[in-house]
Amino acid sequence: MAEAIVSVVVERLGDLLLQKATSLHGVSNQVEQLQDALKQIQSLLKDADAQQNERESVRQWVADMRDVAYDAEDIIERYALKVGSRKEGGIQNVLKRISTLNSSLQNYGIKFDSMEAGGPSSLSEKIRKQRQTYAHVEPDHVVVGLEDNLKEVVACLTEEVKYKYRVVSICGMGGLGKTTLARRAYHHPQVQSHFNCHAWACISQQCQIRDVWERVMIGLISPSKDQRDEIRSLRDEELAEKLCEVQRQKKCLVVLDDIWKVEDWNSLYAAFPMNDANSRILLTSRNEDLALQVDPRGPRHKLKFLNDENSWELLQNIAISWRSEDNSNIKEEMRFLGKDMVSYCKGLPLAVIVLGGLLATKQTLAEWEQVHRNVKSYLHQQKDLGISMVLALSYDDLPSHLKLCFLYLGHFPEDFEIRTKELIQMWMAEGLILQTGSNKETLEDVGEQYLKELVQRCMVQVGKKSSVAGIKTCRLHDLMRDFCVVKAKLENFLHIINVNHESNEETEAPIGEVRRFAISGGSSDPMSFGFIFSSTSQKYFHLRVLKITTNDPDRQSGPFREVEMKSLIHLRFLSLRSTGVRSIASLRNLKCLQTLDLRTTDWQFNLPNDMFRNMEHLRHLYLPRFSKIRGKLQLPNSSKLQTLVNIPVFICDVEDPTVGFDEFGKNLMPSNFTFNCLHVLKISCPRDKRVDITPMVTSCPQIYQLRLWGKIEKLPEHDKISPHLAKLSLIDTDLEEDPMLILEKFPNLKILYLGYKAYTGKKMMCSVRGFPQLQSLILDHLTNLEEWEVEEGSMPSLCHLKIEYCWDLRMVPDGLQFVGNLQKLEIVSMYSSFVARLGEGGQDFYKIRHVPSLEVKNTISKNRGVRRYRLEPLRKPEN
Incomplete structure (x- = not known):
């Protein structure tokens, strides 16, 4: 894996030479020498990596060279940020260390002749x-x-x-x-x-x-x-x-x-x-x-994983020794232990077979109890049919850049659903995603390809899917994660610390300097935090990724209520999501930030208007739902922005080259200005007046996800909005004209959510050939809607329809009978009279009889007087 790290560092040094010529003035020659020196050792490292498990001396040499590569990157980055020493000594020292390590190959006893000839190592041949x-x-x-x-x-x-x-x-x-x-x-x-x-x-x-x-x-x-x-x-x-x-x-x-x-x-x-x-x-x-x-x-x-019943059956077929016990109580106890142990296998047949083979040699309850206490280590340590050996084959077959990305997954806890977008942003922050040379392909695009390849290689499992962005969440099988954590620590890539000491994820002591930690646990503490970060020392000066979470985001005191991190100038990724942090004025110094997530739970968030001005690399910005801003919110060069969430109305004044958001909604944006890289836009409008969002939306020709929250004057015409738009959410927009007349013309719209008071009219119409790609439609809290008409030929691709809290809607539209792809219909919190029409024998049954799945929840009787209750959105949309 050291070869992969050196490859990444070489790539970054090349980028720095191109992008930071001015900052590297006076040391560019040394940087080029350093890059050349690292390139020369790449081929040696590829061979040495393959021999690490066989010889401790090789492992030590690889660890030393890995640390040199990391130090080289840190030194050059300090120069680029103008915070390091202006002397050339740092770079020269790294070059001397590389030279010393190269000349000491014989002292380490390393010979690469057989490897360079393409012959397999003795270990790989044995496997x-x-x-x-x-x-x-x-x-x-x-x-x-x-x-x-x-x-x-x-x-x-x-x-x-x-x-x-x-x-x-x-x-x-x-x-x-x-x-x-x-x-x-x-x-x-x-x-x-x-x-x-x-x-x-x-x-x-x-x-x-x-x-x-x-x-x-x-x-x-x-x-x-x-x-x-x-x-x-x-x-x-x-x-x-x-x-x-x-x-x-x-x-x-x-x-x-x-x-x-x-x-x-x-x-x-x-x-x-x-x-x-x-x-x-x-x-x-x-x-x-x-x-x-x-x-x-x-x-x-x-192939799928075994269910619990099949796993237990397989274990019994192999580990039959428990039946030899005469005492029925002992038999039952062994059965209980066996079922508990097999649950750890998580349906992986190989794991069940290894466990069964081990238990088959154990004749007494005491022996089974011993295996039960150490089942995790027993499973991975079996040498002839060890799970680690089988999983290691998949890891060894990965290209070098994917090895780093896979090991990074060890940061996340067991059974954790990993948000794909967040994971890719972390990979980017760590520099694990390499540019392809294509002007059209972003780092995010490359990161998605990396993840898809890990999925295709059956090393990562898909969690939730999104029709807009493909894989929404992913996860690791528990045994794959165990292997990942052990391998990451062995390679000195990651060190796991569980403050509860409930799980032992320790392996042998690492060789070299630990650079990444993941700290978890502390669930009994109301101010429990989880961290994911990189570091070269306990001072965390070289921190690139920092994610802070808490189990009690509503607590109004604690060490992170006022976050002070002005010295963490290397940060690329910072997430304070749901921490309750109120003020973060010190973020002005974080010039390298690419992703900033401030979606806290506090209703009043103090946001300095110039906080983002110097963040020239900012790509993904997530603001709190409600913020206190004085003056105009300034952003850096908008050409790199891809995600803007909870933006308070309009963009203006882009001449300087900052981009501003006027809290009063005044539109000062030049008509020829465009956000060519922006893909996700979520706008928050004032509560007390209608605003025109057309100029803002028109300036974003590439967006595929748009959310408008708050009163707007009108929907822009379909030809004014990006043809790439795939997901649209309207919440509290208070539209008086039927929005379907415009929305049905969007050629690639797949998901449409009309939330609380998005439309206040009584009739809605979906025309023939309208919504050609729409797959999911949710109508939520459209409390004035009485009639909905769907013409034959409309929404041909619709798979999912959900109607909730639309109390005045008399019936489902007749045209639903022609929507042949409809797979699921959900009816939530609707009147019993509406629901009765859908049942077999009901007046509307013929409209939905072809739908495989009908779910009805929380049926309401009219005599319950629901009108007396204040209407609120049923769900708070995702930030």
Whole structure:
């Protein structure tokens, strides 16, 4: 991983040389020398990284070089920010350290000859042999949880009329049972009788193309000794051609087990004709993208985790020794311990198998209790079939930049839903995302691709999805997170501190200087905080990422009520979300900030009007819902801004080059000014008067997410708003004219939320061909709405409709019967008379009978006198 860190540092030094020529005046030559020196050691580090686990001396050398790279970056950044020494000594000292480390390779006993020649290390070769699979080797336990998958795979392989796929793939995280499923399908009687010949080849991470072709050929034709010799004497192109010929002439099944890289398939491809419908290829891979590229039309079977019942059944099939106890009370106690331990496996079959194999050797209750106390360490320490070894294969296969991004996930607690946007912003702040050279692709775009690749490699799980931004949240499987934390600490990338000492995430002492900490816990303290940050010392001077949270955001006292952080000038990411912080005047010094999240829970937030003026790198700004601002709020160069949330009305005065927000809503913005990078805009309007938001919205041609909160004069015409708009929320806008006449013309609108008093009229109309891409529509607290008409052909893509607190609405529109894609209809807090019409036999049942899911909550009777209650928004929209 040191090679990855050096690569990132080299990239940053190059950026600094381009962007900070003035700031680096007098030391630019030294910076170039430093960059060249680091480039020279990159190839050595790539080889040394592979040998770390085998030799302590190599590990020490790698750790030293890693620290040098970090120190180099820190020194140059201090120069760029004009806060470091103006002498050249710092850079020269780093160059001397690099030279010393290079010259001391022999003292460390490091030799790279075999590695540079491309030969695998002894450890990787040992792992490869352990991972070798064979078709005839059956598992020594009963397989559970794969029955449905087996039926699907067998059908895809054998039913030629229904399925004419060339390639069938099985994908999933390491340890889910891909090889087991492939082996069961391979030996299934229906498959054996359907194909004339069969072959099995294990690819593994060190793919030997010639060896694979020979094994497949031998498996398909069962050659004599002379024929085997002939096969081995063929040139590569001759062997590939003969393999193709065999598969065209016969019905062949070829299993390619454990294939990792698209490049490997591209090398193997020549021997497997893709236009032949009689023969089939069954492949297993941890990489979903590989399966997609091999055959975009072919079915991909993504294995799921076992449920609790199947996990317990599998454990019992392996660890049967608990039945040998005669005492029924002891049996029951062992059963209780077993169920508790298997829950830690989180449905990963490999983990259950490892645990079961361990328990099978334990005969007494006392032994089971000992395993129960240390189940976490036992699972990861099993050497022959260790979970860590299996998961490490996925990690080792990552490109260097993704290794850093993966290890960064160790910051987040167990079972934590990680916000994708926030994660990518943290990656950016740490410099883990590299520019691609494309002017159109932002760092955020690259970060999304990084995350998607981790998902495709089955190392990260998708949480919630967003039709606007793809992956909304993500998470790590508990066992994958355990591996991540251990690996991150071993690599000196991250140190976890739990102040409650409830979980032990300690590993062996790190070599070198610890640079990142994640502090969590303290749940019993009303002012509990969590931190995620980088640091080179206890003074945290080089802090890049700081996230503070508290379990009691409403508490009105505490050390972070007035945050003082003016010395943290290296900060790129700062989140004080929900901390209750009221004043942060010291943030003026944070020139490097890219993301600033101030969405606190306080209703009165003191916001200095010039606080952001010097933040020239600011990209994502989240303000509190309500702020006290005196004068005009000034922002830096707006060309980099991508997210503005809770902005108080209008942008003005952009000539200086600051951007201002006038608390009185006066529009002074030049007509030719545009925010070309702004993607997310959420505006807060005054409560006491209507304002014209057209100039502001028109100036943002690239936005795909827009929220308007407060009274506005009118909606801008559809051709005045970005054609990229995908999500729109209107809350308390108090529109008197039907907004659907404009909104239905947005070509890419997918999500529409009309919240509390967004529209005050009585009738709403959706025309034919309106809302061509709309997928989700929520009508909430439109209390004057009586009639809603939907013409046939409107909203053809609508999947989800929610109606709540629209008490005067008489019925659902007749046109819903023509919305064939509607999958879910939610009716919340509506009158019982309205709901009765939707039931079977009701007047409106024919309109929604095709909808698979109808959910009704909180039905209200008219005699309850709901009109006497003050209307408030049912939900507070996301900040």
